[in-house]
Amino acid sequence: MDLLTVKNLTVTLATGRGDAAAVRDLSFTVGHGEFLGIAGESGSGKTMTALSLLGLLPHKGRATGSINFDGREILTSSKREYRDLRGKEIAMIFQDPMTSLHPMLTVEVQLTEHLRHHRKVSKDAARQSALELLSTVKIPDPEAALRAHPSQFSGGMRQRIAIAMALACEPKLLIADEPTTALDVTVQAGILKLLHQLRKERNLSVMVITHDLGVLSSLTDRIMIMYAGSEVETGLTSDLLQRPRHPYTKGLIAALPGHTNDAKSSQTKRLLSIEGMPPELGNFPSGCAFHTRCNYAIAACKSELPESIQISDSHRIFCPVDPFSAKASIEGAK
């Protein structure tokens, strides 16, 4: 049994023009010890998906469907049950550690608070765990760090402290929402290395949410691509990045500036881009939401919601056309 099984999750938010679905009929799983990446542009619903797992949807946000975590349904939890779950069993780190850490409290207060709340341990025991956590995330001089305030650390160190906080109660699932987006590449590489190491040491399950496919390539086992609140493609990281099948995934990968030394791409300065823009909440196109930007769209794409097509056990797309299948390329050649 997977650690997390999400079925038909739909998240509705209140907007100025009435209710709108930010996440639409989403189903996915995270296995024990698995790193799942969720990628998509802003407005694709990836953050709302994460927040619905924690019962942290914005005011007037509603989630329907089913979220089974560690053998029990959590979507119907009460506020109190969610409070016991958050931080203890599911923890989250955010993009900007300056806003997720309290600026006026010392690291010690912030690191020991939920240990004392969830575990009911003594102050000294909590302090001892905090010191261990800080060395786990490789903060130099943990003793001094405990007495310091978040502003005394650089962005990378702050993110390490946020990770230490998230790990304090040994959660089963860690959700990382754009964990390295605000950091320099040199610092980002350090955080990626740390997450990779923690995974080996702790058999942690992690959901990484980002628009950066490079980050997902280094960390994850599988990737789910979202567009306008829906899943468009899910597959093993290597399959998805090397043999993408959905036109949107293909476009995202083609738009990357690339890292190889192939001469052809350095000669041309133009990047390939997907024309147009992702739709705004409340304004998602009918049928397959991507059809307005898709070069392969057929009439059915406009009117019918795409069904999932299983390409292999681990790889599926939501595209009735499947223009990059072997069959389609043979037909194209004819």
Next chain:
Amino acid sequence: MKEILNVSNAVVEYDRQGLKVRAVAGVDLTLNAGEILGLVGESGCGKSTLGKAIVGILKTAHGEIVFDGSQVKKLTRGQRPKHFRNLQMVFQDPYGSLNPRRKIGAQIADGLVVGGSSRKDALHEAQDLLEKVGLPRNAIDRFPHEFSGGQRQRISIARALAAAPTAIVADEPISALDTSSQAQVANLLVNLVEEYDMGMVFISHDLSIVRRISDRVAVMYLGKIVEIGTVDQIWNNPSHPYTRALISAIPHADGTGFMPQDLPGDVPNPMSPPSGCRFHPRCPLAMPECAEIEPAFRTLSDGRSVACHLQTEGSEPVSISIG
């Protein structure tokens, strides 16, 4: 190739509680017409400060910035000499750089009116500029909040184009944008540089995008340029350990599970820069002399310049590997 911008020994200082902090500590560079010069480095290295000094938003404490034959002076309340109009800047944040209470057309027309057009002609021309950057002509009557980040950045670019620039400093122009918009706006900038034969300083922390669109790259660390050369030289055979570290830290989106290499430590406080080579406390290849002697800029046989004791003036670049 026509040189349109020449920066020599530029120093920019900030006042911090009565102390002088050198954010830019002596930079030399040139920009030619029709060229994109990428300026890269970690946050806090002084690249935005340098960009602002180039267009005159910040004052230089020492050194000279010469644009098209005359020296750039800091902007004041008075009107600038006319030909400085042709030196423009595009900012990172397309939300903060447009006035939320004025219509798009009026904001773009300002530049044209200063250039001598009547308001009426200017509004008409603003429509042409909007079309040029890929927006509908009727956008002149709309307000910034009606547009997405990518569209707003296009508006900022149209506004810069209103002054018929021959050089643009673009400070992280695509960093705040979504993946789809990033490629589109980068392509727009490349097209404009070619079409108008402009020079562009493209400031970015993202070396992989800089590599795609630039002709030359300058790598900055703690207020100084450490290496400057063509994109191929910098990307395929970096000769400074810092350049190598920046490239090795970029993740590869190829699904192979490649783990990028981190560079421990942070950019030091510019109030008390390290002795000798400013990079030596973080440099995996540092030698004893690096802590004592500041490496002078040396030009290698392939034409690039680098400030590192591992390289010798006039020789082939010694290839650098770390980790």
